[in-house]
Amino acid sequence: MRVLSMLFLLLAPVVASAQGAATLVADRVELNGEDQLIASGNVEVLFDGNRLTASQITYDEPSDTLRILGPIVIQANDGTILTADSATLDPRLENGILQSARIVLDQQLQLAAYQIDQRDGRFSQLYKTTATSCRVCGTAPPLWDIRAERVVYDEQEQQIYFSNATLRVKGTPILWLPQMRLPDPDLERSTGLLVPEQRNTTQLGFGVKLPYFITLGDHRDLTITPYLSSETTTLELRYRQAFATGDITVEGAISDDTVVDGNRSYLFAEGTFYLGDSYQLIFDLETVSDKAYLVDYDYADKDRLDSAVQLLRVDDDTLYNARLTYYQTLLDDEDNASLPPIVADISYETSWEPTFGGILRYGTSFDLAYRTDDTDGDDGRDVSRIGADGSWSDSWVLPHGVLAEAQIGLRADVYVVDDDDDFADEDLRVAPTTGFTLRWPLARLGNNGTSHLLEPVVSLSWSDSYGATPPNEDSLRTELDWANLTAASRFAGEDRIETGAQAAAGLQWTRFGAGGVTSTVSFGRIIRQETQDGFTATSGLDGKNSDWLVAGQITAPGGFLIDARSLWDDDDGLTVADSRVAWQNDRVSLGANYVWLGPDADEDRTSTISEWEVDAAFDLNTTWTLEVDGRYDVAADEPISAGMGLEWQNECVTVTVSASRRFTSSSTVDATTTYGISGTIGSFDAGQTTGSTATGCGY
Template identity: 25%
Template sequence: MGQCDLMPGWRHWLRGGVAAAALLITLNPPAFAQGTASAPGSADEVREVPAVLQSDEVEYQDDREVVIARGNVEIAQGERILLADRVSYDLRTDVITATGNVSLLQPSGEVLFGDEVRVTGDLREGAIDAFRMLLTDNSRLAAANAVRVDDNRTDMNRAVYSPCEICQDDPDSAPLWQVRASRVIHDQEEQTLYYRHARLELFDVPLFYTPYFSHPDPTAERQTGLLAPTMGYSSSLGAMVQPRYYVVLSDQADFTFSPILTSDAGQVAEGTYRRRTRAGRFVVTGSITQATNLDSADDTTANLRFDDPTVEEGDLRGHIDTTGQFDIDQNWRWGWDARWVSDDAYLERYGYEFDDPLQSELYAERFEGRNYFVAEAMTFQGLRRQGDDAQQPIILPNAEYHYISDPNFMGGQLFGELGTLNLMRTEGRDTRRVSGTLGWERNFVERLGGRVSLKGLANVDAYNYNDTVDGQDVIDQGDESGQAARVFPQVAVEYAYPLTRSSWLGTEVLRPRTQLVLGPNGGNSSRIPNETSRNFEFTAGNLFALDRIPGRDRVSSGQRVDYGLEYVYTTPEGGGTASALIGQSYRINSDSALPDSVGGDEEFSDIVGRVSLSPVRYASASYDFRIDDSTGDMSLSEYSITLGSPTLRVGVDYTYVEEQQSELSSFSEREQLTLRINSRVSRYWSVGARHRQNLRDKEPLDTEIGIGYQDECFLFRFSASRDYANSDEADDDTTFMVTIGLKNLGAFGGGQ
């Protein structure tokens, strides 16, 4: 219906109303009988949707069969909306001519602008002078003129494209970068912008020219084509470039080919295949190359900076990295995570991220309420040349079932675990284990307000082993076989009494805690193979743990008393917090199988603690420590401090761990310091630096500096890094990288 200015009088109002009705009837004769619940598709469907005209004034010229609307004109045809100062609609030719601040909103969200627009009555086709387009991501297109065809294709002459914002202080100035072309075609169906005779301009200065160029429009999620390459230089690879080509294979699959071309280390073919199925997804990444320009490997005990001495010139090298996960039903799923490499030095040489050893697994798991089951097979590949891959384990299978009852089982909660492990080696000890745990736990508050926790459990483990040495806990190849079994019960009672105080300064909670743990002495016989309990560190985090030792093969045996003091402070608004814990254990009996840090051969353990501070939004610190109870020396000291807002943020990380040689953990003394600084200098500029130092050997480990610029359409980053070899036989690895990103055109890098 028409909205008309009533000031000219009733004759004008009547004429406007009749004209508006005529426009509706002419555009859509059966429209009043049609529903508008879904968006129209074809031209015939669009014509079935009512058109609505609103304006300040409407005039109908009978002799010419022309409807003229003036002042704040709006024509809505389905999801298409035309706005203008003046609109003339010729009923005989079905052409609408709009002038003055013309804009046309498309169903896709794009907006077309022009000085004069001539479109068909359904607003799907037309021609525009002084054309401008605002895309869905606020990118802009401008052209001398444009033609809209089939409600899908916009053909522009002498066009300019840029996603950069217009400078408000100087709107006539050129954007930071833009693409000029003699012709630009926007195909909405293909979601692509095509350019003919295009040139890229930076700060209005031409950089390069290409006769043909295309890129996806903002609505495209996946499209076959070249991706931006990366380029750089490092002392290990020399000059390097990695082009990328992306291929859409189907709605469920795609492939990226990304070879690595180097000047000093040969060429590497690399690709990644991704696929989704109804049940899940999987990814396969692989690479292959021919060995060339190998490094000297006179020192076979040096780090991975050298090539593997077993690799000869011309040998094939490569790697595979694949993951997958699939649902079987609402409870079951299965998957894999597999990694393999041809030699020890390949991943390091070509800059791939990796863990040592590489772990591969095939698994199936079930989730049901609080209960969980997993069965898995695992293999490992070591990447240290001084290591022996023959002693890497093969696990087939490892199966575990974990059960937790409802919370009110006999006033508490019942929990249990069943497991089996079959671990084999091509050289060295083989181990088979069957294990089970049954336990019960209850927590309650006694009448005086103290919190009481009761816990009891029994572990049962049976072992069979062979190819070891005299039944000792060593992996080395031998001819001894045997069996071992253990039943290990434990009970514990913990009591904590919180003392709370609140004031205008905030809330404080002081909580003394003590725990009595009772269990049999021993239980850690050397005839029980230790495969899963070789990474132990005593900290405040496991002070009150019933069994502090990870894995099942070693246990926290004997009787002990754990005691500590906790403090928590919270500001009135809750934005600032501080917490601290300090504690120790007293062993009623000694156990030489346990480290001295937990009181293995002594009555008292080391003193452990942790302090955490977050007083304000942009300040945080944490400190973990362990103090030798007999000497008062620090055996563990770790702290991390971060201060400042994004404008200027500094950080310090420090780690000191004394040497420890035991069955449960074996490592040399280490002391490292890491310094970090980052600053967002302005809205768009940022800088940062990081340095890591080995304080024990007084040698640097690695250093990195970087500077970056990022706005709504342009990205620039420069970084320089050095990885120090700290070896007379190897050189430091130095890398310089420059990355440049252009919105919607991808990113590319350059090195020097």
């Protein structure tokens, strides 16, 4: 019979110091004289969160030692597992010697040694050691391992120190290091060399990045990455710091290359701070030495840089926003001075529910667009605006399930314009608006479980503008879609307002299939009393009447999706079309986007755009993954970009090979092909996932 839950009386001094009890479970427990206890047969010792199993334990009171016969398994409370054939330890399992032992850290890295010395419950000193995170198959060498004469594992600092170490691949030595330090796989942050990255481009040649991570306390760190190739010498930096109320990130690089004379550089910084009372301070800084630097080094793909500082407060019924932005263009045909480069805006908005019903909303705002050029006209015009607006809205459910919505509003703005003789220096504009919308959702349930929802919608609205028409400094890239079909005005900002009476009508039909397939089809159009200026030709909103909106979507439980939208002009036919088709399951992900845009001088587009974009990912098996993507210009009959990545991963190694090509070029950016290869060794990379698929024995 086993003796269960028997107090290990001879460990009384240990129990007193540790504020806990050691429990012994064994098939047989006997006293040999007065100073020796022997437990044998399926022995288990539980102490202070640690668990030890063995075939026999002998406790000798005069020497205060445990002599243990294996197989021995010690499971620490932090998840570390230690196995051995035999051991001599103190009762706390903190000091002693283990023979033919093995340590498993975080269920990933295993360290096998001829002998392990335990010191102070913190240090484990291993002799004639082999370390690997790969599966070990009999006597065959693992995919990779590190052989070392001596290894010291510091449990408190979570560091592993190797002496006279050799890295081997399939048993073949490839790198020798007299001293080496690696982090415990459970350690999230540690100063040291990160995984190198190889990069090869047609502009910069073959190069290697060697990132080095430096911890600067618990809340700060710095990553320094030298990038060396035959065509460039680059130093990349990234600094991060967390505060009690926010965080900041700064990254940048400086380069001396053969592409451009002189040094090249960039700097991006961003941060968020919570100031109390729901206020947030948000900032970002973006600057670059030349227009092509970010693309040449694959740091970012941006047309314009925006540096901004913002003060934001959002709660249940109030919004306050103040933002100052500086823009820097990276386009060949655009000038910084006339963007405008400096834009400021401040706004306040609040709402409440009055006793007579509905919702009352009130807001004030100020914005400024400043150009550094003094030229009269669009290139030098400076515009500032201050305004206030208010509105009331309510909704009701009418008989037969008809939903009614009503809204009235009034806004007033004062504009100040400099450096443009086409507009008055100062002007006041007042704009009233009112609108009424009816929706009638009609539902039907079929006999086979399929349901249908048909929703016609009709909207009538009117607005007008009293005072001169100010310059439009807001975006012109608004397009008609189902979300803004019934809006009173569809301009992007406050500078322009749709005037006169207008009616919008639409119909949306949704089918919910019994098998989980959902399909939606939408139609809509806007009919106006007056011709509207300020919209682009392909927005679907220019002229007196809008284009026809036709949109649809199909989704299926198996991961299938079709989403499409198009705009049709009465005279010119199709003006805009965009769509996406996608399908995915556990092993395959496929997607394709298509966009067709007609010529539009207001959007700087002199010819038709017709482009395909495809992306796909395949899990070829448990270890191989393939990803491909590409863009093709159908109108010009030429490719825009293409890329491919191939990854092999098992429980201990990840290797990624990639190739990409950018076919387009300009006066500042050349067509470029980039090749890359990178790899990580399991257990020593922060991105390694515990429990990655094992390749098994034979690879």
